[in-house]
Amino acid sequence: MSTGYQKIKPHKLVIPSTITPKTTKKKYDAIVVGAGPAGSTAAYFMAKEGMNVLLLERGPYPGAKNCGGASIIAEATHKLFPNFWDEMDCERLVTSQSYWWLDETSAITAGFRSMRLAAAPFNRFTVKRPIFYAWLAQKAVTEGATLCLNHHVSHILWEGRQAYGVALSPPQDDNELLADIIIAADGANSLLTERSGLTPAVSPNHLSLYVKETIALSSDSIEERFNLKPGHGALIGLIGYPTAGFNGTASIHTFKDSISINIGMTITNYVQAGLPPFSLLARLKRHPVIDTLIRGGITTEYGSATIPEGGYTAIPKLIHPGVLVVGDAASLVNGTHGFNLAMWSGYFAAQTAINAKISGDFSIKSLHLYRQLLDKSFILQNMKHNAKAASFERDVPYFFSLYSHIANEAAFEITKVYTMPIKTKRKLVWKKIIGLQPITRILRDMWKGIKVLWGN
């Protein structure tokens, strides 16, 4: 291997300080279920205002349960956690973003790279989830929140119709933890809200399953292969071929000394495809334009996780008596944006909880502030704008794969130099395109796509 990669360094993981609550009936101002971006942000802002906050995480450390190449939006994060880049160990500063439309052997690429993206307050950083999650949870702990790891909440406890605490799974199942307000931040596929009778099970049309592979490569190789300055990073969105004929997306994220390849599509698509999810990764890694990027790399981790992708219309009821639902549990994901929606929903939930504590009122009416804050913010306004994306992908199920293929076929013919006259070649290209899909269909699908992008 000539990649220069020496050894796989374990990431330095700062495990936040934790305590196990000794008393069984201790009452908190707020209990947050899940120490991910949404939950830890909510815990941080509530604790900062002097609330007595318990943050429960089922994993042995924050971030143990989620995976998939990740980047955070600098401005959205900076507004909540000023100059976070000085505190948190970010992986790479993203100065190169591109989309690649793939068919079986080729790719059409469109990208943007600019040093303007490298100027403070920056635009995006790639992050490793365990480092990012641990940093956020530690911030909440520093403000006084109590973090309990290895604690799985099984359901919410009700007195009449008002939530008054949570019950834990074994081995802590004799504990009842009490609070005026519960913040459900337990992620996509939220069993907490479902088993507490608050939301129905998520539809397989609205949940996407991603598979990821982390591949170690030396920092130098990454910078060389992706044409990056030292410390800078690239994000590549991959469309078409990776999802084997179905709508879905794939991506490549660059980290300090590794890259990750991620592929995802809806659960309904996997069932229809009958393809084992991980087989999509092996297939993509063999693709000629991907193979050269990862050559000589060493696989260090596989993983799989879900992302809610039902969009605006799939958002469940977010406010219940004494309960707020945030982040992925609330389906607050907009295209490739999830972390910033999670953190901001956690922040809004914290504002609402602080307000409710002051008024002593934890009814739906009082907690309605959460919805108002979300409605006014970029979160729900942008989600509303993209509301039709999920139904469009179901409506035109061949969109990504067929049009990536047609575009690649056309691009090949245009690039290929023949001895035939230009007029004949134009005819050939045209016939090739309409041989793959009637022109009326193409125009109709494109028009539908434009309308979705435009937000009508």
Next chain:
Amino acid sequence: MGQLNFDDILKYILFQVDDNWQHVTFRQTERCTDCSDKPCLTSCPSGVFSWNSIAGDPILIAYKQCVECGICRLICNNIEFSYPHGGFGVTYQQG
């Protein structure tokens, strides 16, 4: 690189195994015999469900290699899925 098999995948995922409690089960194993699609066999990202293709033989559940995505319960109403108890299950190192 050849076709992936689940043994390869599992080498690269760390688990804290709970030997005392199985968090994925079938509600009624008989119903699997009548199921013609068996979507659990192909859709699970870590190959928890396996079957020897002999009619009448049960589908096996290797719950110790579950990555807790929970999609099995969404594709089949005969599958009972809960998250593992606190501290157990998958532990991603790289994010």
